[in-house]
Amino acid sequence: MRNVWIVFKRELISYFTTPLAYVLIIIFCFLSLSLCLFFGGFIERGDASLSSFFYFHPWIYMIFGPAIGMRLWSEEHRMGTTELLLTMPISPWEAILGKFLAAFTVLAVTLLSTIGMVFTVLSLGEPDVGVIFSGYLGSFLVGASSIAITCAVSAMTRNQITCLLVSVTICLVLTLIGFPPISDLLRGSSFLGIKLGFLADICNGVSLFWHSTEMARGLMRIQSLIYFISLIGFCLFLTSVIIRSKRA
């Protein structure tokens, strides 16, 4: 655990000694607030809730997660520091976990910086605090998942742009398959006489979007928690497999 902490510390400091973390935090706040105010009908709704705020989060994370995570391993591969890190007396999973947790912390700081929204709705009315908490947790888990996906992709390539594009595409697919217009399309159609409604359920089940909107509505299902945690766990495991096979 000591080694995880050491790697975590170095990685986190590196996020904040370069402009990267600050730029990302500002962009996230700007995007999430402006989308919510101009397109989410936050004011017109006349309702003290953050559902229109959280609605856009999966879309923002599609780019934001990969942008945080793309340097995790790509940068190490490019600079050759993987060789340094992995010949230290630490195991690869300690390095992977330390790095992931650092990116995770940047995400947490970012979300925390939108806390003004909570105070706004609290002063406007009497929102359901449980729903807000559930929304934040859902948003946090979607972000963490997209970082974990990016982490695995970044272990594959030394090029950060490649990593960004591939990760964004994966996140886009995982978001879109649970997007209502797509689900409705699937539900309404059939193939060779077989109704495709079951496909829509499967897609919802593996979609970042669906789980996140459900949590934004205050539905904290154990299935959703298991979904996010196993997705993150799988991606981190995949990272270790990729790092090992890259060396072989």
Added chain:
Amino acid sequence: MIEVKNLTKQFGPKVAVDNLSLSVRKGEVLGFLGPNGAGKSTTMRMITGFLPPTSGGVTVGGDDMLEAPNLAKARIGYLPESAPLYLDMTVEGFLGFTAELRGKSGSDKKAAVDRAIETCFLQKVRRQAIDTLSKGYRHRTCLAQAIIHDPEVLILDEPTDGLDPNQKDVVRNLIREMGKTKAIIFSTHILEEVEACCSRAIIIDQGRIVADGTPQDLRRRASRAGAVHVAASGLSGGAIEKELAGLRHAARVEGSALAESFSGIVWPKPNTGAGVLAAEIYQLAGAKNLVLSELHEDQGRLDDMFRELTSGNKS
């Protein structure tokens, strides 16, 4: 300290390291020589546990690299080929980070960082960000990282690559000094470096060891070693060459015969020393009134040896 047994590494169909075995004791500095692509770096990466071998094994201080990697790695200090560094950190920050990964903390860590900074002459840049440093400083920062935990084993991949002559000298002295108490393997293709600081040298080519011995041993194995260089005038070059070839102890003469002089190499017969042959040439010169402007034994050159061993089988 370091035991390498039947180490083999294949990348697809290409065999990079082929059944290589070697051992290095404490107090030994092993120079690892070979042309580019001979498998030097691959071997070092396997010894340090970065690459898993296709077959064979490495033990460091009794700990197997595959079975107890963290114990084995803890004994090693490693300078990778390109001296990679985290560019966004300061020298001090970077060394502190590696010291922590090596299990040091608090005042112990601070002492280790200070010692490494002093050993590698980094005092002037200790608070500077690494991406603002010149190549020589970067290289030494990475070297400082390798010695931060005072390891028993040092693996240095081209430690003097890209340094200016003064810096090279500093690094060589450092290696020589540390070699007294540690087991060191370092790779290079600068042959004078091997003579300057190695107690033993290994030449590898196409993943195999082609020569192993002290630098003096290897030098003696060069084909010209032990031959006698002669330059003489007084007769026509052709005549001198004939006289030399007719000597009792001469096996073969090679050189350029000019109108008035000859210069070249005379090989002694097997079981005959160069000294005996030289004495005979000296007598010949006296008898024939030749003027000798050069007469000395070839000590053998590592360069020759290196070329002979590693260029023949490159088709």
